[in-house]
Amino acid sequence: MKPGERLALAIVLSLAILVAGSTGAAAYAWRQAGTVRIAVHEARPGGSDFSMRLPGLLVNTAIALCPVPRDEELNARLAEITPVLRAVASRLSTLPDVVFVDIKDGDGTVRVEKSGTELLIRVVSPDEWVEVAVPVESVRRLMHKLEA
Amino acid sequence: MRKLLGSLVIAGIVGSAAAADDRWIHVRVDDSGGDGGRVDIQVPIGLVATLLPVLNGKHGHGGIHVDGKDVDLAEIRGYWNAVRGAKDGEYVTVRDEDSNVRISKSGGFLRVTVDDQGGTSRVRMKVPITLVDAVLVGGDSIDLNAVGGALAKVPTGEILTVDDEDSHVRIWIDDAAAPAREDRP
Numbered sequence: 001m002k003p004g005e006r007l008a009l010a011i012v013l014s015l016a017i018l019v020a021g022s023t024g025a026a027a028y029a030w031r032q033a034g035t036v037r038i039a040v041h042e043a044r045p046g047g048s049d050f051s052m053r054l055p056g057l058l059v060n061t062a063i064a065l066c067p068v069p070r071d072e073e074l075n076a077r078l079a080e081i082t083p084v085l086r087a088v089a090s091r092l093s094t095l096p097d098v099v100f101v102d103i104k105d106g107d108g109t110v111r112v113e114k115s116g117t118e119l120l121i122r123v124v125s126p127d128e129w130v131e132v133a134v135p136v137e138s139v140r141r142l143m144h145k146l147e148a
Numbered sequence: 149m150r151k152l153l154g155s156l157v158i159a160g161i162v163g164s165a166a167a168a169d170d171r172w173i174h175v176r177v178d179d180s181g182g183d184g185g186r187v188d189i190q191v192p193i194g195l196v197a198t199l200l201p202v203l204n205g206k207h208g209h210g211g212i213h214v215d216g217k218d219v220d221l222a223e224i225r226g227y228w229n230a231v232r233g234a235k236d237g238e239y240v241t242v243r244d245e246d247s248n249v250r251i252s253k254s255g256g257f258l259r260v261t262v263d264d265q266g267g268t269s270r271v272r273m274k275v276p277i278t279l280v281d282a283v284l285v286g287g288d289s290i291d292l293n294a295v296g297g298a299l300a301k302v303p304t305g306e307i308l309t310v311d312d313e314d315s316h317v318r319i320w321i322d323d324a325a326a327p328a329r330e331d332r333p
Contacts, residue, residue, distance in 0.1 A: 084199055091195050099328040100191060106183025113328075 033057040034117050034135030041129040056135040063141050078146050086143035092119065092136045170194060171304060172325050174318075181314040190325050193299060225284045231258075232277065253277065269312035276302050 001009070033056030040050040068075075092114060101112040108125035117137060123130045170192060177187040231239055231253060240251035247269070250261045258280055262271035282298035285291055302321055310317040 088195060088199065091192070095192065095195075096325065098190070098325040100189065102188040102328050103186070105179070105185030111328075 030055060030057050032117070033060055033137065035133070036135065036138065037131065037133040039129075039131045043127055043129070047128070056138050059135075059138050060141055063138065063145050068146060082143050082147040086140060086147055089136060089140035089143050093117075093140065170323075172322050173299075174320050174322060174326060176316075176318045178316040179314065180316065186329075188326075188329065192325075193321070196296075221284065221290075228280060228284050232281070264312070270310070272306075272309045274306060274308075278302075 035056055036052075036054040036059050038050070038052045040048065042048050095114055097113070097115050099111060099113040101110065103110040108123065110124075111120075111122045113120050113122075114136070115133075117135050118133045119136055119139065121130075121132045172190050173193055173196070175187065175189040179185040234253070236252075236254040238250060238252040240249065242249040246265055248261075248263045248265070250259075252259045252261075256277050258273075258275045258277055260271065260273040260275075262269070264270065276298070278301060279295065279298045282294040282296075283290055285294050304321050304323060306318070306320045308317065308319040
């Protein structure tokens, strides 16, 4: 193999490793960040059916970049509750998978649970079905941002 | 009486314990009549404890309601001080045509037993004296921080069971979370 070809091969291999490593790291970060899911389904005829999935990585980036509104009253309220909520979010991340609240009656169910890295809230009634899943890490980051 | 006792327990739950406490407090309500509803709540005591600063500021004030009537905390505190300072024993025994009620103090616990004469309703309550102290330690309010500190010292086990013809209520502290009932094999 000529020296020029060796150099080209080395560059190509380096680029391949760089791309593969970056892709792997991005995929890992993507998976670790989880997904924010919101789904609403109305059971009545003509009812709405809404579903949204946002990558947690995108949400975390938005949390990092978006400015916190400068409002004295709002900031005073946030200062009161965000340290507590941040502590709760941090504590949540250390807990095993568990159902915190499970309420069932004749009309429906309400369930709040931690499943994997997500906090999952599910409300089912005869009229509608709502599911909200939020990565615990995103909640923690949001509370940290609001507290700052 | 049940509302009073329930208020004490709920205040204890809300104002739970030190952040390092990994035990879980469980509340389970089964409605055996009508639609057969149920409520299962379980929260790490340490997790609830982190909410104390907010809850204490917003909801730490107020009184206790018994059968829709406001009961003065100072009045209850007076009764409690009298009981707390006395020796272990049975302090209240009420027997009427509807129910038998017994309130006693023994082994560091306040024990309340209510049995309906028809045998359809039954209340068993075993509350550590330190917890009742904490509920009543404040001035004109319930100090949730104090309640939390006391709850951290409550031994693992049953705190309250209520059985009547329509519902079953159980509150207890355990070392681990319980799986959701429908998830169990």
